[in-house]
Amino acid sequence: MLKGFVGLFLTLMVILIPVMMSLAGTLIEDFDDGDAEGWERSPQNKDSKVFWGVKDGAMMFDPKGIPWQQAISQMNFVGTSKVSNVREWTDYDVEVDIKLTEIANYPGGIRGRVDLKTGGHYVVWLYPASGEIKLYKNPGWDINTGIATVGSGNFAPKVDEYRKVKLSMKGDSIKVYYDGKVVIDGTDKEHKKGTIAVGSQDKAVYFDNITVTGPEIPNWNMSPVEPTEKLTTVWGQIKANDR
Ligand SMILES: [Ca+2]
Ligand SMILES: [Ca+2]
Numbered sequence: 001m002l003k004g005f006v007g008l009f010l011t012l013m014v015i016l017i018p019v020m021m022s023l024a025g026t027l028i029e030d031f032d033d034g035d036a037e038g039w040e041r042s043p044q045n046k047d048s049k050v051f052w053g054v055k056d057g058a059m060m061f062d063p064k065g066i067p068w069q070q071a072i073s074q075m076n077f078v079g080t081s082k083v084s085n086v087r088e089w090t091d092y093d094v095e096v097d098i099k100l101t102e103i104a105n106y107p108g109g110i111r112g113r114v115d116l117k118t119g120g121h122y123v124v125w126l127y128p129a130s131g132e133i134k135l136y137k138n139p140g141w142d143i144n145t146g147i148a149t150v151g152s153g154n155f156a157p158k159v160d161e162y163r164k165v166k167l168s169m170k171g172d173s174i175k176v177y178y179d180g181k182v183v184i185d186g187t188d189k190e191h192k193k194g195t196i197a198v199g200s201q202d203k204a205v206y207f208d209n210i211t212v213t214g215p216e217i218p219n220w221n222m223s224p225v226e227p228t229e230k231l232t233t234v235w236g237q238i239k240a241n242d243r
Contacts, residue, residue: 027083029210029222032057038083038222042074042119042197044141058099058208061108061200068106074141074199076114077210083220086195087116091170092214094196095177097162098126099206105129108200110207112167113191120191122150123199124167124176124184128157135167135176135184137191143199150174153183162208 029038031054039059041052048070051062063071079086096110105127114121119141125134135150136143155163155178166177176184198207 024213024215025217025219027210027212027217027220027222029077030057030208031059031223033223033225035223036075038077038080039075040078042076042141042199044119045070045073048073056206058097058206059198060204060206061198062204063200063202066202068202071202072108072143072200074108074111074197076111076116076197077195078116079195080222083218083222085216085218088193089113089195089212089214089216090193092212092217093166093168094210094212095164095166096198096207097209098165099162099208100126100128100157100159101204101206103128103157103159104203106201107203107205108198110165110167111197111199112169113194114197115191115194121194121197122167122169122174122188122191124165126155126157126165131155131157133165133176133178133183135174135186137188150188151176151184151186153178155179155183162206 034054036054036059048066050064050066050071050073052075053060059075077086094110094112100107107126107128109124109126111121111123118139120139123136123138123143125136131154132152133155134152136147137150139146164179168175168177172187172189174186174188175182196212
């Protein structure tokens, strides 16, 4: 009898585990289609004349010489009609390629579990000048209102090349990876769900190849169109092969 139950249980697990795993989806945003559909400025300094937009196939921030108090700002992924559940994202990984333009503090970083109502969030913040990487939590949009440190680590900053930063949130386990290695292994249970964001204080910075994976994440590519240049090359090759 017991043997039968164990057998049934094992059979069920063999069937259910792949089903459960297949529920996890991946959202991709590489900005190669040149638009920022689904992205919106946070309320903080929303009207300041800093640059936020797609440049060189990436989301770029340029403070335009504006003092940091007015420059510090974020771009939130608010979703689209095809990706409408961003407020419900709970356990997920968000990986972003970040390109620094100088070894100087404060180029910002990435946010997770952003509450689009209050601005509450977790944020990975890079300190290139000292080679530090920090994980903070915050109850509002402005990083300086009630900021608390969840963990910190080190990284080797590089200029003018993309490096991978990942924020992984599973229940109260909040981890940060730099180029695939865990640099912060934190625990916190304050922020349970919400969307992703990228942000900076007052240094020019690029964000690209954003991937979000998790059970509630829809399989969707925010930039499905091949860049014109690439397409032209492909068509050229097809024509050449036809001859
Ligand atoms: Ca890109
Ligand atoms: Ca797009």
